[in-house]
Amino acid sequence: MRTLAARLLITLLVLGLTAALVPAADAQKRGGTLTIVRPTDPVSLDPNLETTAPGAWVYFNLLEGLLTLDETMQIKPVLATSYEVLSPTKVRFKLRPGVKFHDGTPFNAAAVKFTFDRALRGNPPARWASLAGSLSGAEVVDDLTVDIVTREPYGPILRTLAMYCMGIVSPTAVQKMGADFSRAPVGTGPFRFVEWKTNTHVIIERSPDYWGDRALVDRVVFRVVPEEGARMIALQTGDADMVLFPSPAQLQALRRDPKYTVHETTGLRVVFAGLHAGLPPLDDVRVRQALLHAVDRKAILDNIMEGSAGPARGVLAPGVFGYKDMQLDRLYPFDRARAKALLAQAGWVPGADGILQKSGQRLSLSWLAARGRYPKDGEITEAIQAMLKDVGVEAKVQILEWAAVFQQVRGNPFNHHLFTLGWVTSNADADYSLYPLFHSKQVPPTGWNTSRYANPKVDALVEQARRSLNQTEREKLYGEVQDILAKEMVWIPVYTTKEIIVTRAAVKGFSIHPVEYNLGLWKTWVDK
Amino acid sequence: MLSFAARRLLLAVPVLLGVVFVVMLTIDLLPGDAVTLMLGEHATKDAVAALREHLGLDKPFLVRYLDYVGRLLRGDLGRSIQQNRPVVAELADAWPATLELTVAALAVATAVGIAAGVVSAVWPNSLFDAAARLASLFGLSMPIFWTGLVLMVVFSLWLNWLPVGGAGSLSHLVLPAVTLALPSVAMISRMSRSAVLDVLGEDYVRTARAKGVGELWVLGKHALRNAFIPILTLLGLQSGQLMGGAVLTETVFSWPGLGRLIVKAIFARDYVLLQGAVLVFALAFVVVNLLVDLSYGLLDPRVARQG
Numbered sequence: 001m002r003t004l005a006a007r008l009l010i011t012l013l014v015l016g017l018t019a020a021l022v023p024a025a026d027a028q029k030r031g032g033t034l035t036i037v038r039p040t041d042p043v044s045l046d047p048n049l050e051t052t053a054p055g056a057w058v059y060f061n062l063l064e065g066l067l068t069l070d071e072t073m074q075i076k077p078v079l080a081t082s083y084e085v086l087s088p089t090k091v092r093f094k095l096r097p098g099v100k101f102h103d104g105t106p107f108n109a110a111a112v113k114f115t116f117d118r119a120l121r122g123n124p125p126a127r128w129a130s131l132a133g134s135l136s137g138a139e140v141v142d143d144l145t146v147d148i149v150t151r152e153p154y155g156p157i158l159r160t161l162a163m164y165c166m167g168i169v170s171p172t173a174v175q176k177m178g179a180d181f182s183r184a185p186v187g188t189g190p191f192r193f194v195e196w197k198t199n200t201h202v203i204i205e206r207s208p209d210y211w212g213d214r215a216l217v218d219r220v221v222f223r224v225v226p227e228e229g230a231r232m233i234a235l236q237t238g239d240a241d242m243v244l245f246p247s248p249a250q251l252q253a254l255r256r257d258p259k260y261t262v263h264e265t266t267g268l269r270v271v272f273a274g275l276h277a278g279l280p281p282l283d284d285v286r287v288r289q290a291l292l293h294a295v296d297r298k299a300i301l302d303n304i305m306e307g308s309a310g311p312a313r314g315v316l317a318p319g320v321f322g323y324k325d326m327q328l329d330r331l332y333p334f335d336r337a338r339a340k341a342l343l344a345q346a347g348w349v350p351g352a353d354g355i356l357q358k359s360g361q362r363l364s365l366s367w368l369a370a371r372g373r374y375p376k377d378g379e380i381t382e383a384i385q386a387m388l389k390d391v392g393v394e395a396k397v398q399i400l401e402w403a404a405v406f407q408q409v410r411g412n413p414f415n416h417h418l419f420t421l422g423w424v425t426s427n428a429d430a431d432y433s434l435y436p437l438f439h440s441k442q443v444p445p446t447g448w449n450t451s452r453y454a455n456p457k458v459d460a461l462v463e464q465a466r467r468s469l470n471q472t473e474r475e476k477l478y479g480e481v482q483d484i485l486a487k488e489m490v491w492i493p494v495y496t497t498k499e500i501i502v503t504r505a506a507v508k509g510f511s512i513h514p515v516e517y518n519l520g521l522w523k524t525w526v527d528k
Numbered sequence: 529m530l531s532f533a534a535r536r537l538l539l540a541v542p543v544l545l546g547v548v549f550v551v552m553l554t555i556d557l558l559p560g561d562a563v564t565l566m567l568g569e570h571a572t573k574d575a576v577a578a579l580r581e582h583l584g585l586d587k588p589f590l591v592r593y594l595d596y597v598g599r600l601l602r603g604d605l606g607r608s609i610q611q612n613r614p615v616v617a618e619l620a621d622a623w624p625a626t627l628e629l630t631v632a633a634l635a636v637a638t639a640v641g642i643a644a645g646v647v648s649a650v651w652p653n654s655l656f657d658a659a660a661r662l663a664s665l666f667g668l669s670m671p672i673f674w675t676g677l678v679l680m681v682v683f684s685l686w687l688n689w690l691p692v693g694g695a696g697s698l699s700h701l702v703l704p705a706v707t708l709a710l711p712s713v714a715m716i717s718r719m720s721r722s723a724v725l726d727v728l729g730e731d732y733v734r735t736a737r738a739k740g741v742g743e744l745w746v747l748g749k750h751a752l753r754n755a756f757i758p759i760l761t762l763l764g765l766q767s768g769q770l771m772g773g774a775v776l777t778e779t780v781f782s783w784p785g786l787g788r789l790i791v792k793a794i795f796a797r798d799y800v801l802l803q804g805a806v807l808v809f810a811l812a813f814v815v816v817n818l819l820v821d822l823s824y825g826l827l828d829p830r831v832a833r834q835g
Binding site: 446 | 558559560564566567568570571572573575578579582610611612613618621622673676677680681684685688691692693694695779780781782784785788789791792796
């Protein structure tokens with residue numbers, strides 16, 4: 001008896017201790033409404049018609065794919081339970097049993113095939129078809145087994161399937177609703193669709209029979225507030241719990257204010273000044289390296305970006321599979337003397353007007369940039385222009401509207417030495433950046449090798465990495481590519497974007513994702 | 529009168545076709561196109577070409593224009609390029625909100641503007657007149673997006689009396705309607721002041737006063753009725769101003785109307801949607817001005833006899 005009492009006591013003590021140690025888990029409150037303000041209404045809530053953020057933020061909570069990427073950018077199964085690589089063009093997935101769509105339709109291999117057929121064989125194909133590389137479709141093996149097939153060996157297939165826009169849709173709902181499906185999608189996610197009032201709000205609510213941990217809030221209201229100032233006021237009056245695209249100017253103050261939480265993480269986009277390696281004098285690697293030494297990248301981060309962006313340590317963002325720190329700060333520290341020495345080695349000597357020259361030719365470079373396409377793109381272009389002047393390099397900057405810049409950088413030939421651009425690795429796989437940006441056959445209009453970089457070794461490595469389904473091998477190959485690029489620099493990487501969301505301090509359990517579209521709200525709750 | 533109205537409405541047809549042409553040309557001349565914006569910068573060349581062909585955007589400008597007009601004459605406004613939704617459905621969602629906002633703003637502008645103008649005219653160069661003149665200058669000079677945010681900070685954030693934005697109840701309507709009305713209040717009050725002042729100097733007013741008619745009766749019966757004709761003309765023109773201002777006001781106050789639809793369509797280079805929204809505005813403007821012309825007859829019997 002005594003032992004039983006003692007055991008009980010100990011059990012109670014332990015339970016009490018556990019409760020004290022993990023208060024967060026216990027304090028979680030269910031219920032309530034989470035109100036989010038963001039600048040624009042979705043185009044559509046169907047990934048087939050919308051791959052941009054306003055729609056993705058909503059449907060990421062309604063639809064689920066076979067796989068997903070968690071906040072640490074690891075692949076996690078969702079509607080799949082396991083997978084096995086059968087051949088370089090075929091991956092077999094075991095599907096989660098007992099899952100139902102919000103309309104009661106059972107989730108199975110046929111639904112997976114239906115989703116990919118609709119997206120890839122539709123007329124026109126899904127808006128995300130261009131992002132999906134060699135993905136060619138799905139084949140039903142049995143009710144809970146499906147093969148995903150690619151046209152050719154395609155290493156990035158897993159991360160492609162884990163993209164936010166790969167949600168499986170209910171075939172019954174699509175057939176029944178036709179075009180209306182895009183305004184009221186039916187998936188398997190932790191939330192289900194309630195209402196979309198154009199330009200006012202989209203409402204979603206907790207799905208009561210979700211297969212996994214059910215969402216904590218009863219409903220989420222996505223309100224449209226186009227004006228940045230008005231969004232911030234809505235947060236302050238309590239009309240909104242969460243602000244997407246907060247005002248950058250107010251972040252410093254909000255970080256100090258205990259009433260709010262600023263959630264931030266490094267994103268997947270690198271903004272850079274590209275160098276045209278095919279256009280003299282930038283065909284000389286010493287000149288390109290000199291330009292890197294001439295730019296004080298830390299000063300740009302501290303004084304222009306003011307904490308709203310992270311450093312660029314290479315051509316990829318850290319969250320991307322295959323990323324390797326290119327050690328740019330060690331290889332190319334800000335050092336005007338070294339810049340000048342390298343330029344002198346390349347034959348450039350000081351001229352009468354302070355600009356370097358070689359056999360009567362001034363070191364004058366033309367630069368194409370837009371303003372307002374990427375955060376502070378115009379300002380960083382002007383800052384670097386001034387820094388280059390300090391080492392005797394003249395940059396003639398031409399700032400045009402984005403659409404006009406886009407047309408030129410996508411054209412061939414391209415006659416500017418420098419160009420300010422940003423690149424987001426949409427599927428979080430190095431292939432998505434290293435292949436179209438640095439393969440010699442990917443010169444525009446085919447790909448995005450605006451630098452006209454050509455190195456047979458790099459071509460061979462990115463091809464081999466694309467065809468391999470061995471992820472360890474791929475990571476090694478991409479590492480090699482980045483080592484080569486670090487020596488031959490055809491970019492001046494300036495910063496990596498940050499994803500920033502502000503909530504009231506009462507909003508708990510939310511974790512921001514490096515991919516801006518992946519706004520998962522099922523673990524979020526409001527401490528009202 | 530009826531044949532006059534019918535003639536005017538018929539004349540609106542070439543006006544609307546002209547509007548359609550200008551809108552289409554403008555969006556064609558803007559850099560960037562709907563398909564590139566939809567598929568994003570990473571889209572393959574083939575995907576862009578295929579979608580452009582699917583949407584008929586690869587056809588030359590004149591073919592697209594005639595195509596559009598042909599369908600328009602059959603009453604088909606088409607489907608929006610970006611959302612593939614019937615334009616009629618988009619317009620049906622949006623126009624009641626804009627109607628509500630502009631009517632409310634016009635009511636505020638007319639009531640406040642005429643009242644302020646008449647008081648200023650009756651006591652010209654008084655303290656009130658000076659204050660009204662200063663306020664008008666302010667109302668006219670301040671951009672809507674600025675006054676809107678200031679009103680929002682004061683009445684939503686500090687006083688917590690009114691919601692920040694959105695639509696739904698009467699309290700949601702107050703701030704946007706007042707913001708939108710402000711420049712028109714200024715115009716209308718200045719116009720009313722000078723119109724009433726003019727009339728008050730007329731012989732018939734002096735005669736009425738000499739007959740011993742009370743001052744209020746002089747003002748109401750003799751002065752205002754005559755002064756109202758130029759004010760009415762201004763109201764017609766102001767309704768156009770208000771519809772234009774609605775684009776900004778709706779953006780600042782998250783008001784789900786046609787103005788927002790137009791902004792969305794322009795950013796997406798969605799000319800089909802843009803055409804639909806602009807047509808509604810143009811038609812509304814034509815109708816309002818027709819109503820103004822017709823109501824001249826109610827105020828001035830001479831106009832009615834000529835018509």
